[in-house]
Amino acid sequence: MFEEIERRFRRLAPAVDHCTLRIERRREEKLTVERDAPGPRRALESVGGMVTVRHQGGLGYAATSDCGESGLADAIARAIDLAALSANRMVPGFPGPVPFTVDETYTGPQAQPWAVVPLADRLTMLADASKRLRIDERIADWGAAFWSIDKEQWFLDAAGGRIVQRFHYLQPTLWASASAQGETQRRTFGDAGMRVGGAEVLDQLGFATAPERVAHEAIELLEAPNCPEGAMDIVLAPDQMVLQIHESIGHPLELDRILGDERNYAGTSFVTPDMFGTFRYGSDLLNITFDPGVAEEVASYAYDDEGTKATREYLIKDGILMRPLGGATSQARAKLPGVANERACSWNRPPIDRMSNINLEPGEGSLADLVGKVERGVYMESNRSWSIDDSRNKFQFGCEYARSIKDGELGGVVRNPNYRGISSGFWRSLKGVGGADVFAVAGTPYCGKGEPNQAVKVGHATPPCLFGGVDVFGGA
Amino acid sequence: MRDHFEAVAGAIGELRQGGEDFLANYRAEDSTFIRFNKSAVRQPGQVREIELGLSLIDGRRIAEETLSLSGGVDEDRGRIARAMASLREVVAVSPEDPYLLVSETLANSERTIGEALPEAGDVIDAVTEAGKGRDLVGFYAGGPVFTGFANGRGQRNWDEARSFNADWSFYAGGDKAIKTSHAGFAWNRSAFTGAAADAASRLDILTRPPRTVPPGEYRAYLTPAALNEILGMLSWGGFGLAAHRTRATIFLRMIEGGAQLNERVTLTEATAAGSAPSFQREGFLKPEAVTLIERGAYRDCLVSPRSAAEYGAATNGASGSEYPASLDMAAGELPMADALKALGTGVYVSNLWYLNFSDRSGGRLTGMTRFATFWVENGEIVAPLNVMRFDDTIYRMLGSQLEALTEERALLLDPGTYDGRNLDSVRLPGALLAGLRFTL
Incomplete structure (x- = not known):
């Protein structure tokens, strides 16, 4: 299919300053067993292409699910028309095209191909997990699911370039809600657990042993007291650090936000161009990288969707802000260095500046070492609530599960843990960063942004971290 | 598109075997998307896509596949045939679904809503004119959206909505802005211009020094x-x-x-x-x-x-x-x-x-x-x-x-x-x- 469409594109390529075609075939499967009942197997095969034309200072894109001769020709004509309409009317500093001529292929790892696991076996695993979640009559809702995605993308430049990238993603999830006397507590597994890979992802994440723990923790939460209130230290597990990094570092560093593109929808940023190179974003312990090379992390790739080669870069080094998350287009507009992060969620959406893998580099020590530094505080796991202002400054986040900390030891479970703060001040209160042994890879498929809207896969790898003097509180 | 939907539904009906039933959920859109920043164009585009959600049912067993369609009847018949064959294999090994429930009452319906929509050039002209001398950031989405349903009992439901949604903000500075939308089913440039002028008239107050009040x-x-x-x-x-x-x-x-x-x-x-x-x-x-x-x-x-x-x-x-x-x-x-x-x-x-x-x-x-x-x-x-x-x-x-x-x-x-x-x-x-x- 791809070869045939490529031949067609090269034959039809118009005489314009620059023309590309991005073709994608995405196959997905969702399997769910909910409250012990198997739901229908849901599959998807989405196929289409996007033509992008740049000509005489204008830009136009046209996407189509018809990549046949007439469909492709029509898309090219529509993209040319839009480029003509926008010529000399584009945003200030909009750069000229940078054609690419490389011919490269990148394939993400998949040690144990998911496709060879028979459907019946996949369903049996889910049914078994579901049964093991119902440990108590107070479990009011429970279930298990697998979401697998097989994606192949060909990015073609009429100038001769061809970048082929293939990925397989898997996300296993479990959930259990316990309810009694007007209170419901939910515990999940895998909400931030999407990875590149096949069946090996289940072992990496510990899916086989998770159901009983998830259900027991839901019951524990139901019986637990409310989270204490006040200013105190908190230790955040990697599956909450993911959200903290995402909302209060990843989004504010997106260069298209800083340039104002997102002000009507996803928001702006408290970060301004003059801060790069000097602004103290966090304590000396804070080191943040854009790292497309952690193979199992969901946003690892060789090139972004504008054909820029992806390399590892420090965004924040020793607490100092170094560079934004901006692709070639935004870099030219802002006259700042950036990274290869112009990404589209699918063939029917244009690339914009996105997070990819945004990681907090490990420090030293174990979780117990971090907890050992706390006189009075709370340890929190698994995000359940996220809210932050449109400049990405004032935030309030909540977690599913928490334990009190007293005199350097973990105490009892507490429920409804929430905390709030302001981004830069919060990161300057970073007092401890776990080491490489507790560094965990996580990923989510639900990062939303852009007009038209796009949800992309974003990876975050991080150890647990300790913050001092945070405003903590519980439920209603 | 209606003809294509009917052809798709007909093809599925011809391809089913024995006592199989099906649900066909058809969705197509031909959308113009234009993004603006600083009162200029950021990304202008158009998306044409057709998608079919096809569920095959045999007794209490069901499986679903959503597939892209091209709009060409012959090409799409081949895609549907491949999907039906794949679904048949999946249904055969799927457990019974205890909560499967589909309508058994034939209930056809049809709605068409919406009139004239603007060309992309008209939108760019109108928005950049409204933003002249101001800091406008926003988005226009418009065009027809087609939604159809068919099943093995011959039910047909069809919805055709031609709509637009212009959603924009005039910025006074920093994070202070007047956000407005002008949306509907018949584009009228003077109505858009009026809405934009009304929004702009409220900008002055945002230029006053902002207050902060304690929690x-x-x-x-x-x-x-x-x-x-x-x-x-x-x-x-x-x-x-x-x-x-x-x-x-x-x-x-x-x-x-x-x-x-x-x-x-x-x-x-x-x-x-x-x-x-x-x-x-x-x-x-x-x-x-x-x-x-x-x-x-x-x-x-x-x-x-x-x-x-x-x-x-x-x-x-x-x-x-x-x-x-x-x-x-x-x-x-x-x-x-x-x-x-x-x-x-x-x-x-x-x-x-x-x-x-x-x-x-x-x-x-x-x-x-x-x-x-x-x-x-x-x-x-x-x-x-x-x-x-x-x-x-x-x-x-x-x-x-x-x-x-x-x-x-x-x-x-x-x-x-x-x-x-x-x-x-x-x-x-x-x-x-x-x-x-x-x-x-």
Whole structure:
């Protein structure tokens, strides 16, 4: 299919300053067993292409699910028309095209191909997990699911370039809600657990042993007291650090936000161009990288969707802000260095500046070492609530599960843990960063942004971290 | 597109075997998307796509595949044949679905809505002209959206909506802006120009030095756009039967603890008055209205066919997510023109943003003010307010603290485009609150 469409594109390529075609075939499967009942197997095969034309200072894109001769020709004509309409009317500093001529292929790892696991076996695993979640009559809702995605993308430049990238993603999830006397507590597994890979992802994440723990923790939460209130230290597990990094570092560093593109929808940023190179974003312990090379992390790739080669870069080094998350287009507009992060969620959406893998580099020590530094505080796991202002400054986040900390030891479970703060001040209160042994890879498929809207896969790898003097509180 | 839909439905019918049944959910759009920043064009584009959600049913076994279609009948017949063969293999090894429920009543329907829509060039001209000398950032989405349903019993439902949604902000500086939308089913350039001029006329007040007030409880007026954000949170798992039976709903204290909202609150899923299609994926038609909350008391749930089968209830044509598509909130008695006067001294909230649950069981929400929020004294706007976080319960915001709802209501067409252009809408008033808790 791809070869045939490529031949067609090269034959039809118009005489314009620059023309590309991005073709994608995405196959997905969702399997769910909910409250012990198997739901229908849901599959998807989405196929289409996007033509992008740049000509005489204008830009136009046209996407189509018809990549046949007439469909492709029509898309090219529509993209040319839009480029003509926008010529000399584009945003200030909009750069000229940078054609690419490389011919490269990148394939993400998949040690144990998911496709060879028979459907019946996949369903049996889910049914078994579901049964093991119902440990108590107070479990009011429970279930298990697998979401697998097989994606192949060909990015073609009429100038001769061809970048082929293939990925397989898997996300296993479990959930259990316990309810009694007007209170419901939910515990999940895998909400931030999407990875590149096949069946090996289940072992990496510990899916086989998770159901009983998830259900027991839901019951524990139901019986637990409310989270204490006040200013105190908190230790955040990697599956909450993911959200903290995402909302209060990843989004504010997106260069298209800083340039104002997102002000009507996803928001702006408290970060301004003059801060790069000097602004103290966090304590000396804070080191943040854009790292497309952690193979199992969901946003690892060789090139972004504008054909820029992806390399590892420090965004924040020793607490100092170094560079934004901006692709070639935004870099030219802002006259700042950036990274290869112009990404589209699918063939029917244009690339914009996105997070990819945004990681907090490990420090030293174990979780117990971090907890050992706390006189009075709370340890929190698994995000359940996220809210932050449109400049990405004032935030309030909540977690599913928490334990009190007293005199350097973990105490009892507490429920409804929430905390709030302001981004830069919060990161300057970073007092401890776990080491490489507790560094965990996580990923989510639900990062939303852009007009038209796009949800992309974003990876975050991080150890647990300790913050001092945070405003903590519980439920209603 | 109607002809293509009929050809697709016909092809599926011809390809089925033995006692197989099918559900075909067809969706197509031909959308113009133009993004603006700094009163100039950022990304202009067009998306043409056709998607078919095909479910094959054999007894109580079912499997579903969604596939892209090209629009060419011969090409698509081949794609459908391959999908049918694949589905047949999956159905053969799938367990029976205990909660499978599809419509067995033949209920055809057809709706066409919308008139002339602008060419891309007209939109670029109109928006850049409106933004001249100002800082305009925004988005135009327009074009036809086609939704069809067919099943093995010969049922056909067709919905053709030609709509547009221009959604933009005029920035006064920093994070202070007037956000406006102009949406509908027939483009009129002078109406757009008027809406833009009206929005621009409100910019001056945002150039005053902004105020910051300390955290605490303040009187507040929420515009319909701001209130819509709160209703959006109620809709997120609040009204569905499954959420009620699994005790996940934000209304838990209403259904288990006897709590109530203010008697001014009546919420209805008003399909007949909304812009979303009136049929759903298993072939059930939606009733004209389902009353969800009546005078502050919880009444009916949205019930999907799956929940109906699981809990022994009757479906009311809800989608699988049991999320309202045409939410309607009853009007009150406060004239909108008197809102500032009725507020007296407090916070006028034009927009809220990024809401989430602080404690879902407790009915507690948090979120931020955004774009244009004002400090008001004695019924007069004094200054824009810097963004603030609220954290409060629905039992206060829509209960004990709800002082009035406006007599005028706004119809807001959903500008969302995540999985294609959204056809949902809400109709709701503004709300005056005696107290809203701000925390940061």
